[in-house]
Amino acid sequence: MSVATLPAESTPASERVARAQAIARKRWLRTRWGLSAPALVIIGLFGILPLMIMVIYSFLEAGEYGGVVWNFSTDAYVSFLFQRDIFDGTLAFSPDYLIIYLRSIALAFATTVICLALGFPTAYFMATRPPHRRQMWVFLITIPFWSNLLVRTLAVMLIIRDEGLVNDLLIWLGIIDKPIVLLYTNFATMLGLLYSFLPFMVLPLYASLEKMDFRLVEAGFDLYATRGKVLRRIIIPLARPGIVAGCLLVFIPAIGAYVTPLILGGGKHLMIGPLIALQFGSSRNWPLGSAQALILMVGVMIALLFYVRSATGKAQALHG
């Protein structure tokens, strides 16, 4: 632990000193590895190994009652896009799964855009409060961030279902006489996603806006910029790292969302999350489920790569 055992930067006076330093350095390195080992072993064995098993499973045949049969097969990937005719075994293009993937992407994208549209003004407003009130705002955003997602989604469900508060209120006011069907629609899913992941957008945006140097805004006004221009030309470009991080933090969990579409979307408007779970449940097609999960994982990786590239690109633009 202690830094006193670290080898000094100066050149060793004698070979004995050098040897002592080499031993000290080895011991120091061993401590580093030893301290991180438990975390690495636990995550490696029960986090990464299962992911690898999932990759293997996606290339196996489905067992009749769930599980897998250990025969190599690319059926899972073929059936992602094609449907095999039961009688003559010919393949026909079937877009069913593709539609679910596209729906998930569309819903996640729309959620991200609306979260940004609502979250940016909120985060900006928070960042321009006096310091002690900023703390209170951050706290208010943090509470839903960490609160039980299932319970929060159920609360939305109770409000928008046919006998829910919204319909009761509208009927009582005489605006409608039959309940409007809100639950089990794409609208309900998106509302749920928006409600679930809005704090994920606000917090990173706030973090980057809070650090912003408002003297630059002042300089903008001195140069006769309007409020809108200052926002577009100074504030938004400066908040870009927060915007990218926030969009990613909303998009990634939204595209793989499970609880929200399960409770608010119903069976007709499936998203990727419940679809994958279905293959491991009543559909009993584990290889297909693994393949679907893997395809989602690849998508997420691409999004993350985009983030890394965008983050480094930004740094280069600043220095260049």
Place this chain on the structure above:
Amino acid sequence: MVDGTMTANPDLPAVTATQGHRPRKALDLRYQPGFGTIAICCMVMLYAPILVLAIFSFNGGPFVTRWGGFGLNWYLHAFENEGFHDAAFTTLKISITATIVSTLVATAAALATTRTRRWPGQTASFIVVNLPLMVPEIITAVASLSFFALLASVAHINLGLGNLILVHTVFCIPFAYMPIRARLEDMDLTLEQAAADLYATPWKAFKRVTLPLLMPGISAGAALAFIVSFDDFTITQLVAGPGQTTLPLYIWDQTRRPLTPEINCMSTILLGVSVIFVTLSFLIARRRRT
């Protein structure tokens, strides 16, 4: 404050040109029209469903969202519910174990990866520790399910509740790690060096200097780990075997039946636990700045 003298500071009593009035928005350079309204709307949107749930948990009537007078009867109903007790007990067994293990492991990992010269494997360790955050929950869920199914069929190992505890530990580690690492990065090595100068052994310096200073970070990390484990639904639902019903799973089962206001009470209790732990974590983390 970063803004210069030009900007009127709303939280100082205005003694300048505005003479006792709050500074006008037009003079505040940081003001953007409509942003405050949107912020308030977001707050209303975030809190309205939770508040409705909490209010209707005190509903005495038989309907979930139709007010039938104030009453605590559904809370009494929930507290007497055997299934709810069992679920609470299972949840606590899993989350407490996962919290302790993940916090210990994350503390060690944070000590290894911060306040040090670069060492081979440092970046790799950092990525691995944070990996559970990057994988969508549903993927972790089905991967773990496949893994434990394989373990059971090939090696005939079934850890029972241990399966859930292990999976929870994995995804709790990064949540515990974050605040501990943040705290460590705020501490410099001078105090440890002073301890070494006073002939403290590395272990003694760690126990008497580093650990007490690190405690707020560890507690905040443990609180977050507990909450993440306590609230988990997706992964638990797919990995849980028969009889391993946690509180979120129990509440989910209730929604498959005719709804009674009891579900409002159970949900409110769960929310209450989340709020308590978030508040604790927030207060602990805030104290480090003062």
